[in-house]
Amino acid sequence: MNQTTPNSFRTMPDERGHFGDYGGRYVAETLMPLVLDLEREYRAAQADPAFQAQFDDLLEHYVGRPSPLYFAERLTEALRVGSPEGRGAQVWFKRDELNHTGAHKINNCIGQILLAMRMGKTRIIAETGAGQHGVATATVCARFGLPCVIYMGATDVARQQPNVFRMKLLGAEVIPVTSGAATLKDAMNEGLRDWVANVHDTFYIIGTAAGPHPYPELVRDFQSVIGKEARAQMLARIGRLPDLLVAAIGGGSNALGLFHPFLDDPEVKMLGVEAAGYGLDGDQHAASLLGGFPGVLHGNRTYLLQNEDGQITEGHSISAGLDYPGIGPEHAWLKDMGRVEYTAITDQEALDAFQLLCRTEGIIPALEPSHAIAAVAKRAKEMDRDRIILANLCGRGDKDIFTVAEHLGVQM
């Protein structure tokens, strides 16, 4: 799709919350006034230095930011083995898996709970798939003393017991959702049903850069700390920007967080990595951009996994965090504009990359960034040795060791 290239890729969304043809506010009338209130409050917070100061302070002293920028020397060397002469780019990681709670999710939760309190809301709800966003939400609720209800598909509750217990330890109520396929999208439906019935006191902390405007914008902004830090760290360490950014994409918040501050640096290429599950040729994948079509779900217009009648289909990925039939609307726009390239990685490729990083760098990655690492491994071999790849290591793999063990045929 060819559209006129804008002067800047960083001015979206427009005043209606649209990213080109995508985004918007497709919500029931009951929620519309609240969504408009949220936008007003977010604009006020953006203009309030005290809000930014509190956000920054919490990120530094509670989350542990800035996260390190790390040159993965042994992974780089390992990927050079078997590469064509002179090829094998240097691989660097933004270490967001070292954040409190083990993933990038907490950046956004800190921002949203501060907004919730500004709005005088006294009850927090959220949806979760793998449980990472649920844990991060439960964490900030405990930190600020607000009651917390987490909706989680019953299927996910069964396969993510450690995170369910973590949320309960943190004082959250975890409600298993049995409707539909009982996974992430059904949890999001149930979150929206709760919200619509409790608009007066409840704030919905959405976990990714999707949903009705202004969520895609504000989640991106809160996550942009990743890219802002990385940009400054790169300049400080090697005096130049990376050649290629790589990040995994479910809803797409960690990728946008890394990409957004670089969007107007034309020399920096970007690669978003979707989950190809068992392969893009069948329907057992979660690649909304590469295998879906534009449509409307959960408050925004974006690419969706759906059939010819607009019924939403169930994706599949080994990674519960990527197993969602939609994607943030800004990615849909960036794809159509050609600013970001998108690819997909299968379950098996992600499992191989997971093990590769464990053994070369002593880092156990989550299955989500394992998809990014697999894509890095392919690209590094095609790029010259003086090129720099920066990938977002957006979560650690402690939560995934049971899944990985099962796939490797190991009894635990």
Place this chain on the structure above:
Amino acid sequence: MGTRAMTRLSSSFAKGRPTFVAFITAGDGDTAANLDALVEGGADVIELGMPFTDPMADGPAIQAANLRSLGAGTTTADVFAIAAAFRQRHPQVPLVLMGYANPMVRRGPEWFAAECARAGVDGVICVDIPPEEDDALGPALRAEGIAPIRLATPTTDARRLPKVLEGSSGFLYYVSVAGITGLQQAATASIAEAVARLKAATDLPVAVGFGVRTPEQAAAIAAHADGVVVGSALVELVGKHGSHAPAHLRELTAALAQAVHGAHQPA
């Protein structure tokens, strides 16, 4: 066609008594027989639900109906076939489609609006297209003479109401509770107050739905509103009685319609 469609809806609200609107989900059970039972029971307007995998504004009863319908293989083509056949059998009964944006816009809004016109649909209620996103469907519907029926809710304040009313037609659907379909019911006093507020702002008829289950509740609301919508209670009968549902639907519809039609309206 457009004019006739508007006439069917507006004339059903111009009978000098409150209107009863009955909802069931398309493709759930023998829909043709179920729709006939609603008409025979005395329903003035039929609201036909388009099944969707993710009915976010619906409670358990209508969620289950959506899943039963999709489980039986209902397609968008089937929904329009049901609507077109209904129009053949009941040339004068207004028929409104209710559903979610994605199945409506999947093949483009113009395609959807043209199909509505061809099937004899009078109006469309789309839960998740608020006035702010009207472009996604509204212009296409209006071009075909199909009424875009908007929802007003307890959270729709006076500042916002004109935006909701702009470009809406047929009737105004007042969602009596901030919540999902089929569960709690608002106090009659608050409904009366809200309807009065809406009627002061528009000439459109105001129908009230969400949480209305019994003839007593329906009568109490009909004393203040131009119409009453019942959905979940009817859909539950379809789920419970399957192929025997028509007799039960006819019975409950008759009781509800009688209660609505006979409700005393303060002068």
